[in-house]
Amino acid sequence: MPDVIGAAQQIRRGEISSEKLVGNCLQQIKSHNPTLNAFGDVYDEQALEDAKNCDRERQSGKSRGPLHGVPFGVKDLFSTAGLRTTKGSLTSLDNVPESDAPIIERLRAAGAIIIGKTATTEFGWTGSSYSRVFGHGRNPWNPALTSGGSSSGSAISVAARMVPAALGSDGGGSVRIPGAFCGIFALKASLGRIPTWPWSATEMLSHAGPMTRTVRDSALLFDLLSGPDARDHQALPAKNESWLARCDQPLPALRVHYSPTLFNTPVDDQIARCVEQAVEQIAHSLPVTLTARPLDWSSPFETFDTLWSGGRGVAYGAALQQQLDQLDPGFAALIERAQRLNLADYLAAQKQRAAFAGQVHALFDSVDLLITPTLPVLPFAADRHVPENQVPGDSGVEWARWTPFTWPFNLSGNPAATIPCGFTQQGLPVGLQVIGRRYAEGDVLQFCAALEALMPWDQHQPSL
Template sequence: MSDFAKIPSVLDASAAIRECRLDPASLVRDCIDSIKSTNQSLNAFGDLYEEAALEQAREMAREARVGRVRGPLHGVPFGIKDLFYTQGLRTTRGSLTALDFVPERDAPIIRRLKQAGGIILGKTATTEFGWTGASTSRVFGNGRTPWDQRLTSGGSSSGSAIAVAARMVPAALGSDGGGSVRIPSAFCGTFALKATLGRIPTWPWSATEMLSHAGPITRTVRDSALLFDVLSGPDALDHQALPAPQASYLAACEAPLVPLRVAYCRTLFDVAVDPQIAAAVDAAVSQMREELGVAVEEIHLDWQDPVRIFETLWAAGRGIAYGKTLADRLDLLDPGFARLIEGAGRFDLEQYLDASRARAQFSNQVQQLFEGYDLLLLPTLPVLPFSADAVAPPGFERPDSLVPWAAWTPFTYPFNITGNPAASIPCGVSREGLPIGLQVVGARHQEGAVFNLCAHLEAINPWEQRIPDL
């Protein structure tokens, strides 16, 4: 058995550890071996906590043998996006300006992961302060999809998606302010759900808090649902946090497919979609109709592209907030992020308030769609992975924009603006064997419906057994 095939899913690992069929220390060692064998070429991980993780795993093995289980993640190792605050562990946030930053407190998502028995194995790569959908990084090296190491993994949760797809860890945590778990999941062939805003609490405060979400990246839909069961719920540190879900998301995956009103949109804003992506998404929708009996109505949406709304909220929020502390260190920053900081000063309060009002109007328009439909299907991205050393694919360069990556991610950031749950699930491959993602968007607070359909899609089109040729 290869090192890659040894790394189980979260659910499989959890059950085997609980039943003493799997030694957590053995699993941690397998993960470390997998990381060391491929990380140099893929750039998924930064700091590794080998000895600390092995010590924790040995203790959890002893606990499991006497029937003491801390929670549903007991003994399972995870990668943590290096944006999340981790008490006593360096959190670089992907920036040369923060290489020595060590938080004094865990973020809520980290605290909950630990309380459920999860082991932090290491920090996964992120772009600088999570600002871009590409995977370029001066701290970690440019992230590369395991399916073709010449090509980008997407970002900003680049390392987390790479680590899961390349079987370095059973799962990893990421964050999404404009597509940052869905973009790399589409390029790497993993599953990720950006939930309703506030479903998983975030902290510390962000200048783009109205866009920012936290959540896992996993190999399977059910793994994600289990983690959402563990990580969701209110926290005093996040004023936007939602009440605890009334039902288990994992149970939603196990339930029969509920009757659904599903809309399918081939594109948004008349953006040209790569023909291979269009064909794979079409095929997945046809399979859904034929094998699951889902009634899918193809529609055209005349929404106006909210890119200016997104750019104003993103650039003015992040640019001004970071500019106050980094204005004299721009030479250390990613050039694109430095341009964002320098350009943020052009926004005034009136423009920011106009963008906030336009955000509400666009959100109202999207919510009206979900008065007639339960779910919306569309491609996750219009493009296939491009060069890992580039920030955009050919034809999508926007050097005049402060958020140039939005040009090639037009299907993800709209649902950060609106706060709707939106998942990316693998639905096919290109001629070159590159993963293609289908995006499943739900009404606000309806993650259960997204999980329910995605679990049934996964059952008729399983992906987990596909392993990159590493």
């Protein structure tokens, strides 16, 4: 299965037809989706018809755009005109939007083919892959284990070579968590880089973006999908450079800070070992000045809990009050907890968020990049929300306790990517997180491209 750039080039040169590529993807989905639960709705007939039209247009000298005829998976949280969007909930099985989200409009405008909707947890509320709609998402490297979430199906579909790439969203780690567990690349950009719509009650945390096998694929897709949209008041102005071009430029001298953990969180020994080895290679082979020490930040867990539980719980609680019995029990508990929050709690959390974000931004006065493990834990059983050894709590975001390195950068709005950096003894991929200053995604992508060249991973595939 070619990656995005390879697929687009092969179609453009006539080396492979879009119909053949889509057919290969559909065969992979047919073979592996019953086990891995990556896709919900798959548009077999429509995707093949679109592919045939793309092939006819190419033969007549026409091109729809840089992604002409390339198939994609789309997370089932994104609004897709005329295509069912269940949002992973039994309460929305008949929801068919009338309009495309901005990211979908741009994907179509670039010539891509939507081959299906990928699985997500209910309304994207948790970092696991637990789902009563799609079946629990399963890790291609070991199907007994979780893929992570909430962009579970998108990560699985890319790692298992069902599609060249897929779209995901990230409100607390939802592209980076499954990206790390499944061994692919995923960047959560600066807040507003790719516009989001419809409105979300956690809009200050929510990001949209691609999930890919390579850094350069991600850079290309951000080049195509970024830019303002009137429907998103947080959307950033258009970029003034190509991030794909940045990936092909020599890496300049950078100041990189390595924090082996955050908030004194214990890190699994195998993860720590892989990350340390990657850091050593970075220090020896890339033009960086490396500093290494744990950061002394205090955990903003309660802040995130209040904003996430308050936003999701109040907004969905009002709409779903008569359907709580149809919800994932964990999400229903989040809604119940949200009813105990008041305006003073929410405003205090907003103030605390600003203070924490200020700490993060101040760090980048003296460094260019921060690197950490993406996650402190290895994948756990696919039918669980949290690892087996996690002590139960009464928070609405218990999943955030085992993902303490991802959601802080949703609070601060910084770009943060996960990049594969090695494998455990059991053959499970390990992710390294690379964080940049606000609006400096180009720095993150250029560094990750250099790291990818130093430690390539795409030749490793799960044994399906």
